[in-house]
Amino acid sequence: xxxxxxxxxxxxxxxxxxxxxxxxxxxxxxxxxxxxxxxxxxxxxxxxxxxxxxxxxxxxxxxxxxxxxxxxxxxxxxxxxxxxxxxxxxxxxxxxxxxxxxxxxxxxxxxxxxxxxxxxxxxxxxxxxxxxxxxxxxxxxxxxxxxxxxxxxxxxxxxxxxxxxxxxxxxxxx
Amino acid sequence: xxxxxxxxxxxxxxxxxxxxxxxxxxxxxxxxxxxxxxxxxxxxxxxxxxxxxxxxxxxxxxxxxxxxxxxxxxxxxxxxxxxxxxxxxxxxxxxxxxxxxxxxxxxxxxxxxxxxxxxxxxxxxxxxxxxxxxxxxxxxxxxxxxxxxxxxxxxxxxxxxxxxxxxxxxxxxxxxxxxxxxxxxxxxxxxxxxxxxxxxxxxxxxxxxxxxxxxxxxxxxxxxxxxxxxxxxxxxxxxxxxxxxxxxxxxxxxxxxxxxxxxxxxxxxxxxxxxxxxxxxxxxxxxxx
Numbered sequence: 001x002x003x004x005x006x007x008x009x010x011x012x013x014x015x016x017x018x019x020x021x022x023x024x025x026x027x028x029x030x031x032x033x034x035x036x037x038x039x040x041x042x043x044x045x046x047x048x049x050x051x052x053x054x055x056x057x058x059x060x061x062x063x064x065x066x067x068x069x070x071x072x073x074x075x076x077x078x079x080x081x082x083x084x085x086x087x088x089x090x091x092x093x094x095x096x097x098x099x100x101x102x103x104x105x106x107x108x109x110x111x112x113x114x115x116x117x118x119x120x121x122x123x124x125x126x127x128x129x130x131x132x133x134x135x136x137x138x139x140x141x142x143x144x145x146x147x148x149x150x151x152x153x154x155x156x157x158x159x160x161x162x163x164x165x166x167x168x169x170x171x172x173x174x
Numbered sequence: 175x176x177x178x179x180x181x182x183x184x185x186x187x188x189x190x191x192x193x194x195x196x197x198x199x200x201x202x203x204x205x206x207x208x209x210x211x212x213x214x215x216x217x218x219x220x221x222x223x224x225x226x227x228x229x230x231x232x233x234x235x236x237x238x239x240x241x242x243x244x245x246x247x248x249x250x251x252x253x254x255x256x257x258x259x260x261x262x263x264x265x266x267x268x269x270x271x272x273x274x275x276x277x278x279x280x281x282x283x284x285x286x287x288x289x290x291x292x293x294x295x296x297x298x299x300x301x302x303x304x305x306x307x308x309x310x311x312x313x314x315x316x317x318x319x320x321x322x323x324x325x326x327x328x329x330x331x332x333x334x335x336x337x338x339x340x341x342x343x344x345x346x347x348x349x350x351x352x353x354x355x356x357x358x359x360x361x362x363x364x365x366x367x368x369x370x371x372x373x374x375x376x377x378x379x380x381x382x383x384x385x386x387x388x389x390x391x392x393x394x395x396x397x398x399x400x401x402x403x404x405x406x407x408x409x410x411x412x413x414x415x416x417x418x419x420x421x422x423x424x425x426x427x428x429x430x431x432x433x434x435x436x437x438x439x440x441x442x443x444x445x446x447x448x449x450x451x452x453x454x455x456x457x458x459x460x461x462x463x
Contacts, residue, residue, distance in 0.1 A: 015222045015299075022227070022300035022309065023234050037302045072212055073219050074308065076336075077338040079197035081303075086190070121305075128202065130352075131305055133376070140306075 004049060005168075006154055009161075010062050013039040014069065034142050035149040040066040041085055042154050043161075045113050048092050049101055050165040053173075063089045077128070086118040088113040103158060110154050111147060118143055213339040217314070220342030223299040224312050231442070259356060267461075287402035292326075292445040293318060296343070307333075307350030311444060313356040314341040322406045324447040328434030330412035331400065332444060343446075348381060348413070349374045349438045358404035359383060359413055361430075371398070371432070380431040381414060384422065392419055393421040398432050408449040 017037040041063060048059030067085035071078045076125045092109045122138055125131040133141075295311040313319050315338045323335045325345050334355065337344040346355060352373050361367040361383075367387035383398055398415045402409030414432040422429045 011222075015219060015226055016179055017302045018299035018310070019223055019230060021302040021304075022297055023230055034304045069215065069219070070303065073216050073310075074303045075306045076201065077198055078201040079194040082197070083191075083194045086194075088353070120461050124198070125305055 006051070006058065007062055007065070010040055010043055010066050014066050015041055018074065024142070033145045035145040036118070036142065037153070038117065038146070038150050039153055040070070040111065041088065041117060041159065042087055042110055042150055043111050044085070045092050046106065046154075046157070046161060046165065048089055049096050049106055049109060050162060051169050053169070054097070057093070060086070060089045060093060077125075077130070080121055080124045083124070084117040087120065089116040091116060106154065106158065107151065110151060114147055114150055115143070118146060216310075216337070216339045216344070217341045220298065220310055220312070220339070223310060224342075227296075227298040256379055287449070289450040290408040291448045291450065293448060295319075295444050295446055297345075297441050297444060305350075307347040307438070308336070309333075309345050309441065310342050310346065311345055311446070312342055313446060314339045314343050316340050318345045318448065319446050320365075321449075323412060323449075324400065324407040325444050326411055326445055326447055327436045327441060329437065330414065332436045332438060332441060334407075335446065345444070347438050347441075348434055348436075349376070349379075351381070356404075357407065357413065358401045359398050360401040361385070361392060361416070362399055363391065363393075366401075368401065369430075375431065378431060380417060380433055382418070383430045383432045385428050385430065392416065392428055394418065394431055398430075402449075406449060408447060411447065 017039045021037065044059045044063030044066070046059075047062060052059050061086045064082060067081040068078070070081045075081070091112050095109065096105075097111075099108075122131065122135075122142075131138075235318075281391045293313060295313040295317075297309045298312050299310040301308040311319075311325075319335055319338045320370050321335055321338050324331060325333050325335060331348065333345045333347040333351075335343050336346045336355075348371075351357070351371065357371040359369055359371050361369070367385050368387050369383055371381050371383050373382045374380075375382055381398075385392055398413045398416060400407045400409060400411045400413060414428045414434040417433045418431045420429050420431070421427075
């Protein structure tokens with residue numbers, strides 16, 4: 001049952017982030033600042049930290065599945081998100097062994113994972129020639145707003161999902 | 175067997191990297207339409223986006239209209255005055271249209287580059303990935319949308335269809351145009367100045383228009399419209415207004431920065447433009463199907 005529930009939530013976030021991007025007019029309050037919603041990545045990081053055990057990869061697999069879907073639906077290039085989300089989630093998977101699991105640690109994981117994925121996506125697009133923004137402009141106009149908005153999203157969904165994820169984890173162990 | 179596990183992980187990792195790189199390379203090269211499974215995935219996502227978009231859009235519109243109420247009185251006065259002119263104008267236009275049709279019938283011209291039909295569509299989602307300026311609309315091949323058709327709003331051109339699935343299509347906005355999506359355009363004036371819209375300057379938020387005729391008549395404030403010579407766009411869709419002119423880096427041709435006529439950030443309703451006079455490329459595709 002839980003096997004289907006987690007992808008369902010991922011799918012809801014996946015669809016919501018694009019509809020939200022359309023309905024919130026960009027120039028309205030942000031000016032030249034852009035934020036990119038990575039809600040599926042944030043939720044996948046939550047799954048990796050609180051649901052996955054040492055040798056299970058539910059969060060990683062979910063993240064990868066929705067990364068390839070992002071590539072397919074929202075961009076013209078397959079594989080960029082796949083690589084970026086995959087590496088970011090694997091990094092979280094390795095790191096979580098060394099730290100206790102609480103809100104501060106998830107915040108740290110999210111900032112690290114997001115920054116890694118975003119910079120990787122930026123550099124891949126830069127190499128391909130899709131993007132010609134300088135790194136400084138990218139840092140201030142895109143990366144920092146992206147981090148802030150996604151952290152805000154994390155703080156909103158954290159209290160809603162955290163107990164359920166831990167509960168499902170122990171149900172699974174029984 | 176820890177060593178075996180570590181080896182297996184390394185192999186998975188390396189094979190993954192190779193697969194991803196070849197995937198990127200593959201999708202860089204193929205610019206033709208999406209395959210059937212990809213269309214299916216896009217349509218499924220589009221279906222849910224549509225479901226979610228309709229009620230949310232309703233609420234957003236309520237908020238917007240509350241904000242607009244305070245301007246209504248002022249607008250109403252201005253609009254009434256404009257409406258007076260409009261009536262005479264509409265009469266003139268219908269006169270001219272009938273005359274035009276009669277003359278065309280005499281000259282035995284069936285359809286020209288300026289004739290087109292439009293198909294209304296609603297924007298249901300925007301790519302959250304803001305490197306690719308793409309939006310999803312809720313009309314697809316079933317409704318007659320084909321790849322490469324121009325997309326406009328009431329104000330002017332916003333982009334073109336890059337992918338048509340069965341029920342939804344993906345529109346590339348002008349703000350994401352690069353050298354791979356050039357628009358053949360002319361500058362409205364006494365002598366039409368011919369050129370190409372080559373891309374978008376994201377710093378100034380203006381389109382880059384390179385004139386190819388090499389004459390010096392380009393001026394600020396002139397309107398840039400599609401020329402219809404690129405194959406699928408009709409003639410005469412407003413792209414924008416020239417806001418500044420520069421010499422290019424070689425000093426040979428002029429480059430104009432064009433302010434887009436349509437608001438590219440906040441789009442909700444669009445029209446897909448289907449030219450009456452089809453180019454051979456599109457007709458061949460239709461025959462294949």
